[in-house]
């Protein structure tokens with residue numbers, strides 16, 4: 077689905093059902109979000125409502141009463157970034173909306189751990205993840221931020237239907253998925269595959285293996301980096317958050333005890349593992365469900381359910397140039413091979429001896445749409461939650477077992493490529509500067 081035909085489809089589908097929609101709207105409290113999406117998608121089809129432009133609509137309906145936190149910071153960075161299209165501008169505006177469900181959960185509980193769920197377009201997975209989150213003990217105490225790479229109606233609907241906690245949606249406004257004929261998407265002048273830029277008179281810089289950029293592939297690392305910068309430094313909801321933030325993906329099943337375990341780990345970390353940088357819900361080995369020992373475990377950073385605080389974020393952000401220049405399109409391998417090693421000492425994370433999260437996805441993040449059949453996962457229903465996984469299963473009196481010299485990507489690895497284009501590297505660096513840090 078391209079950004080061009082998305083609003084069209086949406087419009088057609090909803091027009092036919094217009095009466096239902098309006099009946100629904102009169103019953104359900106209208107979220108500002110819905111109104112803005114509706115109005116702006118109208119606009120994207122070059123429709124004007126009573127002669128109003130999109131900016132008129134936005135300023136009267138939403139953004140004004142939210143304050144200008146991000147907007148004041150955006151103005152200088154925007155001039156440096158690639159030109160935005162209508163959809164991108166609309167999504168930027170949606171990012172300013174307050175969380176939904178504030179009526180149900182008006183206050184976040186003191187000491188809460190914010191949860192960030194980052195997603196692309198695998199609705200069949202997302203449903204499972206959201207359902208697992210709905211069973212997490214303590215979830216109603218916190219804020220769930222969902223960061224979207226691209227705008228997809230089905231994904232959006234799943235998130236909008238959540239009622240178990242405050243939810244804030246953000247959309248990467250410069251996702252390659254939003255641009256069908258210009259950077260950060262593919263532009264007509266781009267080199268392809270292994271083209272020679274001077275001979276072909278095309279634009280692009282090859283990676284270390286001689287290949288030109290692929291927007292679908294680079295979008296992953298761009299999204300992760302944009303999201304990190306935004307949730308730590310660019311949202312008024314989290315700008316002052318002093319505790320941990322937990323990061324999970326659209327194919328991570330979360331156990332009911334995950335949040336309480338994490339809170340306990342956060343409490344224990346300073347005394348039990350002062351050399352740890354982070355907390356994890358799952359072992360770094362993706363196949364492992366934990367050792368089952370009566371002990372906490374410190375090991376290398378994992379990429380399933382990891383949490384850290386602002387001090388650690390500042391250290392990561394400080395290495396923006398390393399992150400953005402490393403020729404690998406995977407954010408996690410980039411972190412292991414460049415950012416963590418630059419901290420000077422081994423980077424450990426603390427976790428319990430039993431997994432509180434499972435990576436269940438069987439296909440790549442960006443194949444979801446094209447290869448639906450390949451991604452249907454019938455093992456989904458088979459994730460067995462034992463009684464031990466329903467309640468907090470970490471003991472505050474346990475010691476810490478440190479796993480040393482584990483195998484895996486480390487300093488010296490050259491990278492898998494896919495991140496050679498100067499434009500991607502520059503965009504990445506601009507994301508690091510967009511909130512004035």
Ligand SMILES: *[C@@H]1O[C@H](CO)[C@@H](O)[C@H](O)[C@H]1NC(C)=O
Pocket residue numbers: 143144145148
């Ligand atoms: C908007 O930002 C400006 C400059 O940072 C500030 O002076 C002003 O009070 C802000 N307005 C609102 C409504 O927050």
Ligand SMILES: *[C@@H]1O[C@H](CO)[C@@H](O)[C@H](O)[C@H]1NC(C)=O
Pocket residue numbers: 318345350352353354385386387388
């Ligand atoms: C954040 O975590 C790091 C690493 O665990 C720790 O050294 C630091 O004191 C923490 N910062 C705050 C403000 O709690």
